[in-house]
Amino acid sequence: FLPPPASFVRPASQTALPARVSVFFGTVTGTTQEAANMIIDELFVQGVDCHPEAVCVDDILGSLAPAFAAHDTIICGAPSYHNMRGVADAEQTGTSWDNVLNHDLLCNNECNLDDDAVKRVLRGKRIACFGSGDQVNYPEDFCNAVGELHSVFSSLGAYMFGSMPLDGYSFSKSAAVKESRANRGGRNMESCGLLLDNESQPDLTYARVKAWVKKLVRDGFFAAPDGEQPPGLASAGA
Numbered sequence: 622f623l624p625p626p627a628s629f630v631r632p633a634s635q636t637a638l639p640a641r642v643s644v645f646f647g648t649v650t651g652t653t654q655e656a657a658n659m660i661i662d663e664l665f666v667q668g669v670d671c672h673p674e675a676v677c678v679d680d681i682l683g684s685l686a687p688a689f690a691a692h693d694t695i696i697c698g699a700p701s702y703h704n705m706r707g708v709a710d711a712e713q714t715g716t717s718w719d720n721v722l723n724h725d726l727l728c729n730n731e732c733n734l735d736d737d738a739v740k741r742v743l744r745g746k747r748i749a750c751f752g753s754g755d756q757v758n759y760p761e762d763f764c765n766a767v768g769e770l771h772s773v774f775s776s777l778g779a780y781m782f783g784s785m786p787l788d789g790y791s792f793s794k795s796a797a798v799k800e801s802r803a804n805r806g807g808r809n810m811e812s813c814g815l816l817l818d819n820e821s822q823p824d825l826t827y828a829r830v831k832a833w834v835k836k837l838v839r840d841g842f843f844a845a846p847d848g849e850q851p852p853g854l855a856s857a858g859a
């Protein structure tokens with residue numbers, strides 16, 4: 622990773638109140654955590670009031686739903702380990718995100734939340750997803766977890782942000798590639814989140830993070846919630 626500008630100092634705390642924006646991540650070997658921290662640094666550079674520490678989903682297993690409930694704008698990052706599927710049943714990220722993907726919805730067993738309660742937590746929540754993968758060794762499964770997390774949150778009523786153009790990649794297939802909402806009918810494809818490849822394109826990671834955060838700002842991801850669906854956004858099934 623390239624570091625943020627030398628002049629940048631991340632503030633210890635922005636306000637006395639919990640920030641509206643929080644970054645959650647899962648990781649096996651640390652890459653997605655580094656990306657999460659880079660995103661937080663860039664959020665502060667852009668003046669976004671964000672929780673200064675990224676939250677590891679493995680540390681809050683069983684309380685992901687209440688953790689989500691405390692924020693209205695959420696960024697979720699996951700690595701992809703789809704080739705491990707055959708080894709451990711339905712292991713897609715190697716992290717607690719697998720519980721979400723396998724419809725133990727928000728790892729909520731210990732919270733005794735039923736599906737309706739989980740839907741209430743997610744309905745109207747603004748969520749953007751990012752992920753780490755390796756498009757050279759896994760060209761047909763690149764960053765699948767980003768697309769799968771996106772599908773689960775979207776189907777539960779969250780407003781999904783964070784799509785990006787597919788320029789600069791070499792992979793052939795990914796669950797994160799979806800039809801562009803802006804170009805329905807034209808069948809333009811885009812990624813539904815930020816796809817990072819720190820294995821074969823580490824020098825592009827910082828620029829990709831920067832461009833993604835700027836686009837999130839432009840798209841109104843961090844706008845104050847007013848309880849209504851942001852204009853032009855689809856939720857369920859988008």
Ligand SMILES: Cc1cc2nc3c(=O)[nH]c(=O)nc-3n(C[C@H](O)[C@H](O)[C@H](O)COP(=O)(O)O)c2cc1C
Pocket residue numbers: 647648649650651652653654699700701702703704705753754755756759762763764765819820
């Ligand atoms: C066994 C194994 C399976 C993997 N499967 C995939 C995959 O299906 N798709 C992908 O994009 N990357 C895959 N990768 C690459 C990792 O996702 C990549 O190294 C990522 O940066 C790891 O993130 P982490 O350090 O946060 O765990 C795999 C790596 C290993 C070791």
